[in-house]
Amino acid sequence: MADCRSYSHGVEHSDDQQPLPEVLVLDRPAIFAFHEKKFEKKFHLLKAWESSLPMEEFLKNHARSVKAILCSFRTRIRADVLNLLPSVELIACESTGVENIDLVECRKRGIIVTNAASAFVEDVADMAIGLLLSVLMKIPAADRDVRFKLWPKNMTFPVGHFKLREKQIGVVGLGNIGLQVAKRLEAFDCSISYTSRKEKLSSYKYYPNIQELALHCKILIICCALTEQTHHIINRNIMEALGKDGIVINIGRGPLIDEKELVKCLVEGKIGGAGLDVFEEEPCVPKELFELDNVVLTPHRAGFTEQAFFDDFQLLVGNIESVFSTTKSLILPLPNSTLPSW
Amino acid sequence: MADCRSYSHGVEHSDDQQPLPEVLVLDRPAIFAFHEKKFEKKFHLLKAWESSLPMEEFLKNHARSVKAILCSFRTRIRADVLNLLPSVELIACESTGVENIDLVECRKRGIIVTNAASAFVEDVADMAIGLLLSVLMKIPAADRDVRFKLWPKNMTFPVGHFKLREKQIGVVGLGNIGLQVAKRLEAFDCSISYTSRKEKLSSYKYYPNIQELALHCKILIICCALTEQTHHIINRNIMEALGKDGIVINIGRGPLIDEKELVKCLVEGKIGGAGLDVFEEEPCVPKELFELDNVVLTPHRAGFTEQAFFDDFQLLVGNIESVFSTTKSLILPLPNSTLPSW
Incomplete structure (x- = not known):
């Protein structure tokens, strides 16, 4: 059960020996090209794509208590995925567009969705x-x-x-x-x-x-x-x-x-x-x-500058930390989860 | 003497049967890609590059009475060329930059130099x-x-x-x-x-x-x-x-x-x-x-749009016509022929 070990909960600890909070990541975000290590210092990342298990089994076995998901701009989250993740409170998207997230379903379940806001x-x-x-x-x-x-x-x-x-x-x-x-x-x-x-x-x-x-x-x-x-x-x-x-x-x-x-x-x-x-x-x-x-x-790269990714990193970390903190609050949720403006 | 015939003076006439004024062109301007025919309706163009004669001989034989030169951005005009063109009054450049024209020499001889002004x-x-x-x-x-x-x-x-x-x-x-x-x-x-x-x-x-x-x-x-x-x-x-x-x-x-x-x-x-x-x-x-x-x-193409060339065409024609007219005046000479601003 190598897979289980590599995803066992609470293995990583913060500097003060508190276990790092778990964050589910379903596919590799573009922002990891710059900030993967920095995310790993702050969170215990459950990287679904590194598991040999089928997605459904992986989520059932390892992600039932997960409170926060970090999404790439390609991550698709619909009711079927959410049904396997009963503890999720926050979906933090690295991108501005959130068309792959079922916002109506999230609102029904009281799940907050955040995006890159003005970073890009x-x-x-x-x-x-x-x-x-x-x-x-x-x-x-x-x-x-x-x-x-x-x-x-x-x-x-x-x-x-x-x-x-x-x-x-x-x-x-x-x-x-x-x-x-x-x-x-x-x-x-x-x-x-x-x-x-x-x-x-x-x-x-x-x-x-x-x-x-x-x-x-x-x-x-x-x-x-x-x-x-x-x-x-x-x-x-x-x-x-x-x-x-x-x-x-x-x-x-x-x-x-x-x-x-x-x-x-x-x-x-x-x-x-x-x-x-x-x-x-x-x-x-x-x-x-x-x-x-x-x-x-151009290959879907509008806005991809080092500085924009740094701003996005800070926003994502701030939003995710708010889920695990009693003192920090969300930096910026989507203004209206069912009606993205256009 | 095929060459002489093709450059004989006054062969072309305007619509009212006046001979078209002669304009010397030493090498092919970029603007000819759009407006060559329109220039030919207004002027008898002496195209030096189409002659089989060496440049010096061509100028001596065909351009001694020429009053106006139309220059490409590459045309180089120094004292040696001007010595062969004693009647020149105007050098009209298609480009904004006039670094290939000896402005000091032109000023000495009372020759007016114009450029593309604001066209590009x-x-x-x-x-x-x-x-x-x-x-x-x-x-x-x-x-x-x-x-x-x-x-x-x-x-x-x-x-x-x-x-x-x-x-x-x-x-x-x-x-x-x-x-x-x-x-x-x-x-x-x-x-x-x-x-x-x-x-x-x-x-x-x-x-x-x-x-x-x-x-x-x-x-x-x-x-x-x-x-x-x-x-x-x-x-x-x-x-x-x-x-x-x-x-x-x-x-x-x-x-x-x-x-x-x-x-x-x-x-x-x-x-x-x-x-x-x-x-x-x-x-x-x-x-x-x-x-x-x-x-x-990019291959020296900044500013090359159809509309910019049209504006430039109108400016060049206006300036050249002023040399042959008692009623039309120069649209815009260079403000100070010896000191291009930078």
């Missing part, structure tokens, strides 16, 4: 602008040309799509990230409008209907949360409304766009370009996109 | 930000990884250098482009300082000494004109002052940086990254740079 907000917004400028000016395509020594042969390298100045930009989802994206684009003398579940207090023009927004814009930047309502919010109609020069930037979640239709629209020239950090079936990326110079592809 | 300013500033974000977030490297199908194997893709927010950014040359770069970076909550030949009216902190600027900054954005004073303004000392996380962005001219030392500093890890649109010996790029993921390389 500015860096994700920076990435949105980086992707937009990369698509507009074909920076990765130009960089490939130079590295493949095509410059001397190809002096008429294609120019940028169009001036960014004075362009109409549509922000889809004016939450924390959308607001930071809009603020940055104002400095490029762009005109900002947005759609969102409801009108926000802002000076930007609001379109309740995304089709209307797309008709008035050259560029759409997708910043909203993935929910049942926003799944495939960018479909063929929206892309056709955006038009053949139109550009779509997605730093939200892959399923916000109907990816098959996006690929068709790009291949058929129905839209002008796309900057995509997220995809419907990560890490799979439609191979048709690899041939296109008006597309920029 | 915003787009070049956009490119500076695009290069910076591309380096910071390794966007072209990430795009290559996705296209080479490395994502599933490489889930720990390296994260971005650091948060842009609250970083100290040094703008080298606070002219039109530098000001637009600074304005954009303020929206990313960066702190801007600059060096320039002299202090400008601005709220940004001024360092008369570039070494001091580099010591206080993480990022240098090179926006100044290339002159004798600014040649190799970024040398090894400056890069070492910037430090191992430091990033250099160059959207000015290649020789503003000591390229050999830049390559060494990048290879040795003395600085953290570079975004380069310009190089010392274009179109040659040091091959050591091709191996580096913290470097983004």
Whole structure:
């Protein structure tokens, strides 16, 4: 029973010889690339993916008394998992998006869900602008040309799509990230409008209907949360409304766009370009996109800077510690567990 | 004498049968990719590179009465060329930088020099930000990884250098482009300082000494004109002052940086990254740079958008027409032909 030993409770102790509190981790979070050891100094981590047991058996045998779960952005938690974890009080997500957590079920059971709050907000917004400028000016395509020594042969390298100045930009989802994206684009003398579940207090023009927004814009930047309502919010109609020069930037979640239709629209020239950090079936990326110079592809890394992970680490630790402490309180729960804003 | 015939004077006529005014073009301007035909409707273009004659003979035989020259950003005009062109009144450059024109010699001879003025300013500033974000977030490297199908194997893709927010950014040359770069970076909550030949009216902190600027900054954005004073303004000392996380962005001219030392500093890890649109010996790029993921390389294309070229076209036509007209006046000469601001 090597497996049992390696997950026996209370083996690790803190410096003052108190056993470390147990935290369940179902799959490896991205933040472990930087802070795994520091988490291990604070908590006894039950790493489900290191066990040879099937998940259900592992949870039954080792996690029934677990009060806190640390989730990667991929960790899926539904009623079936929660049924095996009767003691859970907190689900702490490393990411901003919590679309893989069944928030309704958590609320029913009185389980608190927390996310990365503002830890990644500015860096994700920076990435949105980086992707937009990369698509507009074909920076990765130009960089490939130079590295493949095509410059001397190809002096008429294609120019940028169009001036960014004075362009109409549509922000889809004016939450924390959308607001930071809009603020940055104002400095490029762009005109900002947005759609969102409801009108926000802002000076930007609001379109309740995304089709209307797309008709008035050259560029759409997708910043909203993935929910049942926003799944495939960018479909063929929206892309056709955006038009053949139109550009779509997605730093939200892959399923916000109907990816098959996006690929068709790009291949058929129905839209002008796309900057995509997220995809419907990560890490799979439609191979048709690899041939296109008006597309920029990054592997779900928006906001991944050392400093953002450090902020996230502090937030996660603070939230998890609050479960085991009578003096510390939660840093920041999700404002409304059933309705993520977009 | 096929060559002579193809360059015989006054063959082309305007719609009202007036012979088109002659304009000398020494090498093919980038703007011809878009507007060559439109230039040909307005002027009889003497295209030196299409002649089989050696340049000197071509100029002696066909260009002695030429009043206007249209220059590419590569066209080199010194006293030896001007000696063969006694009638020249105007040199109209397609680019912002006029480092290949001997401005002192032009002033002596009463020749007016014009440049692209503000036609490319915003787009070049956009490119500076695009290069910076591309380096910071390794966007072209990430795009290559996705296209080479490395994502599933490489889930720990390296994260971005650091948060842009609250970083100290040094703008080298606070002219039109530098000001637009600074304005954009303020929206990313960066702190801007600059060096320039002299202090400008601005709220940004001024360092008369570039070494001091580099010591206080993480990022240098090179926006100044290339002159004798600014040649190799970024040398090894400056890069070492910037430090191992430091990033250099160059959207000015290649020789503003000591390229050999830049390559060494990048290879040795003395600085953290570079975004380069310009190089010392274009179109040659040091091959050591091709191996580096913290470097983004574009083939001297900052500001090349269709709209910028259209603005430039109108400016060039207006300036050239003023030479042949008694009613039209020059749109914009260089403010001071001997001292380009930086």
